[in-house]
Amino acid sequence: MGLGLVPLGLAFGTLITQSGLDWWWASLFTALIYAGSFEFLLIGLVTAVAPLATVALTALLVNIRHVFYALSFPLHAVRGRPAKAYSTFALTDEAYALTSGEEARSWSSRRIMWLQALMHLYWAGGATAGALLGSLVPDSVTGLDFALTALFAVLAVDAVRDRRNDLPTPALALLSALAARLLFPGQMLLAAFALFTAALLARHLTAPKRPTHA
Known part of the structure; x- marks a missing residue:
């Protein structure tokens, strides 16, 4: 799953530079926001200089699903307040998909934290690399923003297979x-x-x- 985030991050970083933003926006978004679907939308909001209220409302509507994730995410297994705080921040769709199965119920705090930290690193690293190399991608290349939709489709198929x-x-x-x-x-x-x-x-x-x- 972490390796799957690398090409997705590359697509996001490339989209950043193709939108006219500096490359470091990719690193900033992925490190501090870390909400893949909202980050893709945020590119358009930033380039359009959208009002802060619009950005906040969009973030709420897009990420409200995480309220439901928290109901079954094994946060109780994570030890220590700093670790719980980061685990809550890094509760992504991919992390939830991996930790909501039967096998994950016995996972230790260390394993859950490493899982989330590595996926965060894959995402941020891929996005930064994509932004730095984005100038090498021709403007005629389209469909990069569909990469996230494709990932969600794969997660949905895996979830159905896991719960037949x-x-x-x-x-x-x-x-x-x-x-x-x-x-x-x-x-x-x-x-x-x-x-x-x-x-x-x-x-x-x-x-x-x-x-x-x-």
């Missing part, structure tokens, strides 16, 4: 996304999350209760 007995969940996610695209095209992300959350709550409330044993 829970097919209703990805089905609900797909239906929520389609409904949001049709009904709320201007606010698709927020609407999709709201519909998906409502669907999960409804399924939980209507599911038959498991018998308890005294």
